[in-house]
Amino acid sequence: MNVQSPPSREERIKKLQGLGSSRKRVEDARFTQGTGNYVDDIKLPGMLFGDFVRSPYGHARIKSIDKEAALAVPGVIAVLTAEDLKPLNLHYMPTLAGDVQAVLADEKVLFQNQEVAFVVAQDRYAAADAVELVEVDYEELPVINDAFKALDDDAPLLREDIKDKMEGAHGPRKHHNHIFLWEEGDKEGTEQALNNAEVMVEEKITYQRVHPCPLETCGCVASMDKINGKLTLWGTFQAPHAVRTVASLITNIPEHNIRVVSPDIGGGFGNKVGVYPGYICSVVASIVTGKPVKWVEDRIENLTSTAFARDYHMTGKIAATADGKITGLWTHVLADHGAFDACADPTKFPAGFFHIVTGSYDIPIAYVGVDGVYTNKAPGGVAYRCSFRVTEAAYLIERMIDVLARKLDMDPVELRIKNFIKKEQFPYQSALGWEYDSGDYHTAMDQATKAVDYPALRAEQAENRVAFDRGETRNLMGIGVAFFTEIVGAGPVKNCDILGLGMFDSCEIRIHPTGSAIARLGTISQGQGHATTFAQIVASEIGIPAEDITLEEGDTDTAPYGLGTYGSRSTPVAGAATAMAGRKIRAKAQMIAAYLLEVHEGDLEWDVDRFQIKGNPEAHKTMKEIAFASYNQAIPGLEPGLEAVSYYDPPNMTYPFGAYFCVVDVDVDTGVTDIRKFYALDDCGTRINPMIIEGQVHGGLTEAVAIAMGQEISYDEIGNVKGASLMDFYLPTAVETPTYETDFTVTPSPHHPIGAKGVGESPNVGGVPALSNAVNDAFAHKGLVHTQMPHDHWRVWQTAQRLGLTG
Amino acid sequence: MSDIDVKMTINGQEIEAKADPRTLLIHFLREDQNLTGAHIGCDTSHCGACTVDIDGKSVKSCTVFVGQANGSDITTIEGIAHPDGTLHAIQEAFRQNHGLQCGFCTPGMITRAYRLLQENPTPTETEIRYGISGNLCRCTGYQNIVKSIMAASRELSLKEAAE
Amino acid sequence: MIPGSFDYHRPSSIGDAIGLMSSLGDDAMIVAGGHSLIPMMKLRMALPEHLVDLQDVQSLKSISIENSQITLGAMVTQAELITSEELHEICPLLREAALQIADPQVRYVGTIGGNVANGDPANDMPAIMQTLNASFTLVGPNGERSVAARDFYQGAYYTTREDGEILSSIHLDAPTSGHGSAYEKQKRKIGDYATAAAAVVLTLSGGTCATASIGLTNLSETPLWAEEAASILVGSSLDRETIKAAAAAAKAITNPAEDGRGPIEFRKHVAGIMVERAIAKAHSRAR
16 A cells, blocks of 8 residues: 655645745636626626716806707616706715815816716617717816916916815815815924035926826726615725725715625726716616616726826925935925815825835935815826825935935935935834834845946946947936835824724635635735735635635625725735734634644644644644534534634834836937836835736836826816827837836835735836936936926937937 | 628627627627627727737727628637637636736737737747737736747647647 | 717628719718727717728739739738738838838738828828829729829828729839838837838939938828938938938928927927938948
């Protein structure tokens, strides 16, 4: 007889496919065969389709709306306007930022493509025909699309609905187009530091309006079952539980009668955090008609009405000593929020976590002031692959450090190293009030500069500059460096909430009798591979192979309450909840094992997938055996079954960081740029699945390339959105996208159960300044200090021309 | 406007239907034929999420009327796997090489790669990048998609050599 | 984005197609590959009542080459143009230009006829056809006529094609053996129209330029044939000064609009650079 020896410890670890394993994704079988289930794939009996009549004007009064011709189109069931929503008190809805937003335009429109009427028809073709036939009579009003003019004395009043409300959600409003002034830090002290500084630099830096533009647009299907009074709402929701609560609060349908389901989501990047008029109108239409109603926006609607990002006009001032030690940072932002303040930020932070703006540097004193203003642009201000304005903050500080380096004639890497927070300073208290949990910046920078051979790159650049001046080349080489510190994992309930809901997250794990399991979380994957990676956390915690664990998210009837997936919060918050739920299971399993092995709990130790008697590993019970016992043995003092739930309130944020280097060649004659090299070192603490981390970095860097090199949602002087289709809105193809080199260091988070910090948005946060710094660096020796993004061909050429390089 | 009769082969199955001539092929496939694998991403023929194979060509089905496809032989992502249910080498390569994240572009991307590898069984990295330049992806940065198609190319070449 | 309603027709001969166009009148439009027209219909910027699809008209689908005379059927796709080795052998400019149009999927269905006939100044092939001095055959109820590509374009989406006429084929003489040609196109990304683009065909005799032709894309309401710029090259050694002068002459006739690709000044500037680069490349390829 062939006796098989028991698997070795290494084999048992490998079988789990737990933390650190580049496990292949369980999602891929369906996605590669076209059997994913996205919102537009949902088809219900009798389902109707909704479509919007939208404003052609940026600012206009609605004089009348004539629905008659539209209602005559065969298949059209209803046309809803603000007048129809008023009796239900649904013509406005609360935003996440403490403002209200018109669901359907009430008496006037405030941005082009604003929702004016909602047509409901039997199919989308009939709905589209009827949209053309709704006649709206407008009277045009003067448009403000320049944030700098919004607060002029004679600026037209945009928000008539709140004109008398001079106390906003975040304090007093100083002008009818002003939303808030939010300040942090020591203004006076910082100004004093600037006045006393040996060296001071100041720069105005704009982060242009862009859009997350996931490949799937936003949409939903609302189905009101009038018989049992239950509303089911499927949709592209990054925060399904919060949507349920909001839906209940604004429709007065009791929360237990609302089921929100996020099916597969085709990318989110922040676009799918907010609540949009399409959702409300679909719900109302379903209530009115008693039929399921689907609404899916098209790409133009997506780019022009749901969730822009950035649009921050920033001023930075740095005080420093002559040898490059930073002594103070002063910043001000004019924040263009569009027509309604629909920013997706934790309630107490109207400018998100912008006050992470001191970055990776030990800056003794700092000040932030942010003025939010209304303009005739689409509402939003979402965290586009970003943790609430961290991206803007990182861009400002990383650009400003280069500006200072220029002034001091110092190497930008050397200047960064000189000002880094040192390893022994962690946990580090920043001047603007954050407690950085951990970091080792010097090691990361050292590894990065060696990997790219930074001195060799600078030597090559010096040669390039000589060759350029001799007329041997028309290309200039730019080297970009960024060393970002992120703040993610929102967040501690004591200071982070959205609409009053604390930003904890959750996980529930149930072990089945045969030793497999299901885990449910309050988050929702939009491509991050949660079903793969969270099963790995569970596997490592409870010793059941990841392949034996089902992971479910997105159905509020079954999943525990959580605040969803955005701002790189899933791993830091729900990942922690998952580990904690696993530990609760393990604690009970230990009691069961003690009973089965007839020893005290304290005599047992955990080993990979089992409890064994200390000093006698032969005597053990595997988690599989324990699971079965929990269902079939009457164990004194213990309830049957094996399950646990954890609601995790993180004690602090996590602070991932990274060192990015890139090389960009600029053709001064055409403005064409070529990203020749991109190296990204990320430290996201403990690495759950290296394959997925690398994929996240590739994707985020490509978004950074798009933003830095071409993306912009801009408006003309009469309020028209320019270039809102994928012809003009810059999404690079495989041809324009560079090949990336990825690298890492590991500095675990000390307060996270498994030490993980989150990685999804780091490449977007760090990639943009790296690229922008490279373009600026290409021209630095010719006197350029700062040029605005996006660095598209014409702007780059314009810079070259301004510097007299385009002979 | 009068409906038209259409007849076509989709994933090896002959189908006949009546359709409004303005029906876009993507809607016909997704809504009338319940083949929801191909997606709508941009509406303007820029993103390639709706790519299907028509008579041996990769086509963006959001920019084709159903009547134009009358009489044609169509393969969608649902018809790429082998009849016994095993994944096609390209599908398997995407899984092995993390060539997808949210999955929304994936059906179009794989359907395009399928045609690309028929026409050029051993493409270089640059040829792949140009070959998939009609398909946008917002998640992967393309690096692992390129890697997946390279891997599939090797796998298919080995298979062919063995046969 | 949903198009308006229309009736669909698919004639099997050019005669039937012309008959349909005559009987249906102004509300009928021809569809070839459809990748220009259908997006316009989805935006409801084009609202035809009838669509006449030419895909079954076999006579429009061939590429024929006889004694260096090239005839391209209007329904030849960009992909077919690219894969024809015979065509590439005698007129490489066509493949070079076609490869810079849109993306692979669009090139499978986009046709040469559609690209030259609809009068979109952003299309690439019109300037190529002007550079190569091609002529277009138009067939209508009153018979057939030929129009030089250089005379065909009158304004944005406005050509000498009459309502009811169909552009059936394109004729050109392959440039002389030993010629050099190039198409330089600057665009923001794959799939984009040109910020500016220039086509150049030239021949050398000894060390000097014997003949030259230059065409420009997306720099005015029509494609531009830069006659004066080309004449500057003829007789020169294609030295740097002459190339600069030719580029300046080409630039002088451009009249681009400001758009997402940049302001007028920039697009004109790029036009000059594209001309310079196309001349240099064509020169390097000429024997």
